Amino acid sequence: MTIDTIGSASTARPTDRAVGGDATPASGAARAPAAPVETANAVKAAEALPSEQQVSDALSKLNKTPQAQANNLEFSVDQDTKRTVVKVIDQNTKEVVRQFPTKEALAIAKALDEESKGSPGLLIDQTA
Numbered sequence: 001m002t003i004d005t006i007g008s009a010s011t012a013r014p015t016d017r018a019v020g021g022d023a024t025p026a027s028g029a030a031r032a033p034a035a036p037v038e039t040a041n042a043v044k045a046a047e048a049l050p051s052e053q054q055v056s057d058a059l060s061k062l063n064k065t066p067q068a069q070a071n072n073l074e075f076s077v078d079q080d081t082k083r084t085v086v087k088v089i090d091q092n093t094k095e096v097v098r099q100f101p102t103k104e105a106l107a108i109a110k111a112l113d114e115e116s117k118g119s120p121g122l123l124i125d126q127t128a
Contacts, residue, residue, distance in 0.1 A: 055077060056077075059075050059076060059077065062075050063075055071088075072088055072089045072090065072091055072097075073086060073087070073088060073089070074086070074087040074088075074089055075087075078106050080106070080110045080113075081106055081109045081110050081113060083101065083106065083109060085099060085100070085101065085106070086099070086100045087099045087100075
């Protein structure tokens with residue numbers, strides 16, 4: 001395909017349309033475009049959060065999958081922060097090799113959550 005072919009195809013397109021004063025819309029354009037509110041409501045789904053039991057069941061099923069077991073992965077939810085935790089486990093020693101988010105990141109998240117709830121959370125736990 002050459003540029004000449006593309007150029008000639010684009011110039012031929014207006015002749016494909018109906019010529020004359022006929023202002024009837026095409027069959028696909030019979031309906032007016034949707035209003036922004038209609039479009040936004042159509043895209044939004046019901047925001048139903050799963051229960052703790054549903055999350056626990058899903059994590060249990062996920063941990064039993066062959067992919068998780070082959071990659072030595074363990075999925076859980078931190079009880080304090082309610083955040084998903086993924087651990088890489090050494091199968092020989094059953095020791096945690098890596099954790100995402102780290103224990104430190106979970107501690108910071110917990111401190112920030114406590115601070116936002118009104119109790120004084122400490123980001124730096126240090127004594128003089």
